[in-house]
Amino acid sequence: MTEERLLEIKNLKKYFPVKAGVFRRTVAHVKAVDDISFHINKGETLGLVGESGCGKSTAGRTILRLLEATEGEITFEGHNLLELDKRELREMRKEMQIIFQDPYASLNPRMTVADIVGEPIDIHGLAANKKERNERVTEILDTVGLGTEYMKRYPHEFSGGQRQRIGVARALAVDPSLIIADEPVSALDVSIQAQVINLLQDLQKDFSLTYLFIAHDLSVVKHISDRVAVMYLGKLVEVADKQKLFDDPKHPYTQSLLSAIPVADPTYKSDRIILEGDVPSPVNPPSGCRFHPRCPYAMEICSEVEPEYKDYGEGHYAACHLLEQE
Amino acid sequence: MSKEKLIDVKNLATYFHTEEGTVKAVDGVSFEIYPGETLGVVGESGCGKSVTSLSIMRLIESPPGKIETGEIIFDNKDLTKSTQKEMRKIRGNDISMIFQEPMTSLNPVYTVGDQIMEAILIHKDVNKKQARQESIDMLTKVGIPLPEQRVDEYPHQLSGGMRQRVMIAMALSCDPQLLIADEPTTALDVTIQAQILELMNGLKDQFGMAIMMITHDLGVIAEVSDRVAVMYAGKIVEYTDVETLYANPKHPYTWGLMHSIPHIEKDVDRLQAIPGSVPNPLDFPQGCKYNTRCPFATDKCREVEPEIEEIEESHQVACWHVDKLEEAKAKEKKEKEKE
Amino acid sequence: MEWQEVLINLLRNKISLLGIFIILFFVIIAVFAPWIAPPASPRDPYMIPRAGWSPQPKPPNEEHIFGTSENQYDIFYGIIWGTRTAFRVGLIVVGISTFIGITIGTISAFYGGMVDEVMMRVTDIFLSMPFLVAAIVLTTILGKGLDNVMIALVTFGWMSTARLMRSQVLEIKTEEFVEAAEALGASDMRIIMRHVLLNTIFPVVINASMRMGSIVITASSLSFLGVGAPTGYADWGQMISFSRNWILGTQGNALQFWYTVVFPGVAITLFCLSWNLVGDAFRDILDPKLQN
Ligand SMILES: Nc1ncnc2c1ncn2[C@@H]1O[C@H](COP(=O)(O)OP(=O)(O)OP(=O)(O)O)[C@@H](O)[C@H]1O
Ligand SMILES: Nc1ncnc2c1ncn2[C@@H]1O[C@H](COP(=O)(O)OP(=O)(O)OP(=O)(O)O)[C@@H](O)[C@H]1O
Ligand code: SF4
Numbered sequence: 025m026t027e028e029r030l031l032e033i034k035n036l037k038k039y040f041p042v043k044a045g046v047f048r049r050t051v052a053h054v055k056a057v058d059d060i061s062f063h064i065n066k067g068e069t070l071g072l073v074g075e076s077g078c079g080k081s082t083a084g085r086t087i088l089r090l091l092e093a094t095e096g097e098i099t100f101e102g103h104n105l106l107e108l109d110k111r112e113l114r115e116m117r118k119e120m121q122i123i124f125q126d127p128y129a130s131l132n133p134r135m136t137v138a139d140i141v142g143e144p145i146d147i148h149g150l151a152a153n154k155k156e157r158n159e160r161v162t163e164i165l166d167t168v169g170l171g172t173e174y175m176k177r178y179p180h181e182f183s184g185g186q187r188q189r190i191g192v193a194r195a196l197a198v199d200p201s202l203i204i205a206d207e208p209v210s211a212l213d214v215s216i217q218a219q220v221i222n223l224l225q226d227l228q229k230d231f232s233l234t235y236l237f238i239a240h241d242l243s244v245v246k247h248i249s250d251r252v253a254v255m256y257l258g259k260l261v262e263v264a265d266k267q268k269l270f271d272d273p274k275h276p277y278t279q280s281l282l283s284a285i286p287v288a289d290p291t292y293k294s295d296r297i298i299l300e301g302d303v304p305s306p307v308n309p310p311s312g313c314r315f316h317p318r319c320p321y322a323m324e325i326c327s328e329v330e331p332e333y334k335d336y337g338e339g340h341y342a343a344c345h346l347l348e349q350e
Numbered sequence: 351m352s353k354e355k356l357i358d359v360k361n362l363a364t365y366f367h368t369e370e371g372t373v374k375a376v377d378g379v380s381f382e383i384y385p386g387e388t389l390g391v392v393g394e395s396g397c398g399k400s401v402t403s404l405s406i407m408r409l410i411e412s413p414p415g416k417i418e419t420g421e422i423i424f425d426n427k428d429l430t431k432s433t434q435k436e437m438r439k440i441r442g443n444d445i446s447m448i449f450q451e452p453m454t455s456l457n458p459v460y461t462v463g464d465q466i467m468e469a470i471l472i473h474k475d476v477n478k479k480q481a482r483q484e485s486i487d488m489l490t491k492v493g494i495p496l497p498e499q500r501v502d503e504y505p506h507q508l509s510g511g512m513r514q515r516v517m518i519a520m521a522l523s524c525d526p527q528l529l530i531a532d533e534p535t536t537a538l539d540v541t542i543q544a545q546i547l548e549l550m551n552g553l554k555d556q557f558g559m560a561i562m563m564i565t566h567d568l569g570v571i572a573e574v575s576d577r578v579a580v581m582y583a584g585k586i587v588e589y590t591d592v593e594t595l596y597a598n599p600k601h602p603y604t605w606g607l608m609h610s611i612p613h614i615e616k617d618v619d620r621l622q623a624i625p626g627s628v629p630n631p632l633d634f635p636q637g638c639k640y641n642t643r644c645p646f647a648t649d650k651c652r653e654v655e656p657e658i659e660e661i662e663e664s665h666q667v668a669c670w671h672v673d674k675l676e677e678a679k680a681k682e683k684k685e686k687e688k689e
Numbered sequence: 690m691e692w693q694e695v696l697i698n699l700l701r702n703k704i705s706l707l708g709i710f711i712i713l714f715f716v717i718i719a720v721f722a723p724w725i726a727p728p729a730s731p732r733d734p735y736m737i738p739r740a741g742w743s744p745q746p747k748p749p750n751e752e753h754i755f756g757t758s759e760n761q762y763d764i765f766y767g768i769i770w771g772t773r774t775a776f777r778v779g780l781i782v783v784g785i786s787t788f789i790g791i792t793i794g795t796i797s798a799f800y801g802g803m804v805d806e807v808m809m810r811v812t813d814i815f816l817s818m819p820f821l822v823a824a825i826v827l828t829t830i831l832g833k834g835l836d837n838v839m840i841a842l843v844t845f846g847w848m849s850t851a852r853l854m855r856s857q858v859l860e861i862k863t864e865e866f867v868e869a870a871e872a873l874g875a876s877d878m879r880i881i882m883r884h885v886l887l888n889t890i891f892p893v894v895i896n897a898s899m900r901m902g903s904i905v906i907t908a909s910s911l912s913f914l915g916v917g918a919p920t921g922y923a924d925w926g927q928m929i930s931f932s933r934n935w936i937l938g939t940q941g942n943a944l945q946f947w948y949t950v951v952f953p954g955v956a957i958t959l960f961c962l963s964w965n966l967v968g969d970a971f972r973d974i975l976d977p978k979l980q981n
């Protein structure tokens with residue numbers, strides 16, 4: 025495999041101001057994404073996991089510039105996205121798309137399926153006339169497994185799984201190279217999830233797509249990803265090849281996360297590492313290593329110095345003092 | 351089994367009579383729970399898990415809901431025939447329940463302590479001071495740090511995991527014989543879910559109660575249950591002990607479900623998705639309700655609904671073609687061996 | 690729910706059907722006014738013909754079926770042609786002020802930040818002035834006349850729509866489908882027109898239909914207070930103002946001049962009621978949808 029980087033993120037930060045008082049002054053910041061760096065190779069799937077509120081969605085949206093980054097660098101196919109002006113950015117959006125978690129909120133309830141899927145074609149002038157547009161819409165709907173008989177219907181007439189297919193069709197319509205999928209199956213029925221996962225995998229093959237796949241379900245991430253990134257409280261704690269990450273997790277948080285997954289096999293007995301306490305607030309994250317108050321191996325240095333995020337060989341990145349001491 | 355049944359649900363059916371038609375949310379389910387065991391109830395959204403548990407608690411909104419037929423025998427009494435007054439005595443005392451969304455099931459204007467104390471004061475003969483002490487003890491038992499301080503806090507001051515602990519503390523405060531847990535960890539993160547499941551397991555041994563665990567997560571079910579009932583479209587389609595279910599599923603739906611989810615401990619290239627979607631409850635198909643999605647369905651399945659039957663000792667299945675599934679399994683095994 | 694579906698529901702709902710019937714009734718009167726009450730001078734049909742110069746109203750009779758008011762203005766004629774005035778004032782004032790409200794509310798919420806801050810402070814300033822007093826003052830400054838009344842009512846009548854629109858747009862703006870459109874590279878204009886407005890317009894329509902009635906009442910009050918339509922102009926408010934000196938009747942016969950107030954009063958009340966009925970029904974029909 026030639027490892028050509030499609031997307032490269034450097035020191036990306038996204039802080040949300042917390043406003044208070046009569047004058048709505050900024051009193052603090054939610055450090056939703058706080059200095060993360062990673063890359064995605066062409067044609068691969070990078071899974072991004074972490075607990076609720078750790079900043080996964082914020083990272084995804086900031087990369088697409090749906091949110092303005094506070095700091096950092098986003099290089100996509102050689103362009104620095106943060107330097108594009110509004111017009112250039114709109115043009116660039118053809119190359120990067122997003123699929124949302126909620127198949128109900130992400131489709132305009134007052135537009136027909138044909139209009140939802142046709143909108144990107146209209147925006148970018150991808151069809152010369154109405155007939156061509158219709159053909160293209162039909163083709164895309166067919167690709168995601170929806171028949172043309174649905175074109176005139178409104179989103180509420182569809183089941184969750186079908187709606188998610190419409191969302192995928194809309195993203196595909198501009199023929200992007202990168203798709204950020206923000207928990208695309210979390211809201212779906214168990215028996216429907218596999219349909220959408222399979223669809224995403226098929227499309228990846230057929231259209232040589234690159235995915236940033238955000239999820240909190242580690243089994244799903246393991247199934248679909250080539251590499252996996254683990255986030256905790258706005259920071260990346262570990263990024264590695266899937267097999268390496270699951271077989272040999274280096275960061276204590278990854279270890280406990282993996283051990284916490286309930287396994288669908290009653291004979292399987294895991295050595296569970298039960299973490300103490302809850303995830304702290306991203307407004308006032310713990311000093312040093314953000315994981316130290318919950319970490320079973322925390323040392324003195326952990327509460328004082330932030331561990332460096334670095335490569336521990338063959339692209340296995342992690343940020344933990346234990347590793348530095350080894 | 352010679353043990354006395356704690357609760358025996360026989361042919362329970364609960365319908366909702368809505369403007370658009372009758373929703374047969376639960377349509378003839380039978381199961382029993384023995385003292386001290388955990389019965390897992392698994393199924394997809396809308397299959398009737400919550401309605402089953404609410405029927406046991408007699409908390410079905412009526413109208414539009416109504417328990418149409420069936421018996422729920424608890425303590426030699428049929429709960430379907432109990433008055434609401436009798437039920438109030440049972441709820442929270444003999445049978446308690448915890449819900450998926452801990453925020454909406456706690457009252458935001460009362461402190462945590464007030465809410466636990468309320469349950470204790472209703473069902474036990476103690477004074478306020480003793481009740482408060484018992485509340486603090488309960489919070490300690492469910493692993494809430496600084497219970498003396500937390501007891502005076504309001505629900506919004508707690509995290510999701512803490513709230514669920516408070517719910518559990520409330521539910522267990524009167525030492526119930528049966529705890530019904532309706533997706534208690536669905537809204538929580540995995541690491542918090544692990545905490546709560548471990549807590550429930552520990553408390554079960556300590557209090558010696560039975561648990562009816564409702565979830566759609568096959569992983570959680572495998573982890574906590576002794577026996578499992580698989581529900582689909584208002585019916586139990588398979589009912590057996592947990593090891594048998596996972597090792598040897600006999601209903602095509604159970605089998606399909608297990609193949610359609612990614613398993614963390616083994617890799618497959620491609621998931622075997624179940625085609626189609628869950629049927630509309632207002633418009634269930636005739637015959638077996640799974641026939642629109644089942645790879646083995648025949649005309650018989652489309653006409654006559656199979657009853658749940660014991661096909662092996664303590665293994666009940668509702669399917670006309672258990673043999674076909676066995677053939678498919680054998681074929682699958684052969685192919686694997688070839689590789 | 691789509692427009693057709695809403696319409697069907699409106700027609701099914703008995704209350705709204707009643708409202709629609711009354712509105713239709715007024716529409717027919719307005720359209721056929723020249724036939725129902727032929728004007729004396731076709732050049733200026735809105736001036737009510739006078740049947741003499743006596744100040745005392747005369748009760749209904751064969752020639753003037755609703756009677757005549759102070760100074761012998763024909764009440765029937767005034768009511769019929771006043772319907773046109775009511776529609777004109779209502780539609781123009783509600784139309785323009787709703788448009789202004791929608792524009793300001795949408796831009797304010799969509800762009801946020803300083804734009805929002807400035808626009809909302811301006812809205813607050815306008816809101817802080819008592820509506821009727823401000824309208825009277827402005828009409829007085831601009832000069833008596835129906836057009837000036839309308840200008841005044843528009844000037845001080847757009848804020849509630851702007852507020853409503855702003856809160857609606859703020860809610861819709863964060864919806865994922867709006868984000869999806871942005872991610873597709875849609876322009877702001879396109880997002881506003883196709884995604885935001887399409888999903889926020891219903892409550893504003895309800896609000897506008899409710900305001901139809903109240904605007905006509907306010908315009909009438911201005912006429913009643915003498916800053917509205919010129920004397921003799923066919924306007925319901927003016928008709929009531931003609932009855933001002935006669936409402937109490939004469940000694941021993943309090944109801945002697947009932948017709949001077951009842952006919953225009955009924956007209957205004959029915960007009961206002963019909964729009965409210967339709968607005969209410971609208972809300973009931975759309976509410977379950979809004980709760981979903
Ligand atoms: N627009 C916003 N304004 C302020 N804070 C925000 C905003 N969006 C997100 N946050 C905060 O940023 C943090 C990260 O949120 P984010 O939605 O990225 O988490 P996530 O990892 O996607 O979680 P989930 O699994 O629940 O989707 C959270 O603490 C959240 O409250
Ligand atoms: N109050 C009600 N009125 C009408 N129908 C109802 C009502 N409550 C539940 N239902 C219907 O009964 C069926 C079963 O619902 P139930 O809540 O038991 O599902 P569930 O298995 O608990 O699903 P979930 O996993 O989503 O909680 C559904 O089709 C639902 O729409
Ligand atoms: S009865 Fe028929 S349709 Fe139903 S599960 Fe069995 S084989 Fe499938």
Ligand SMILES: [Mg+2]
Pocket residue numbers: 080081082206
């Ligand atoms: Mg998210």
Ligand SMILES: [Mg+2]
Pocket residue numbers: 399400401532
């Ligand atoms: Mg439920």
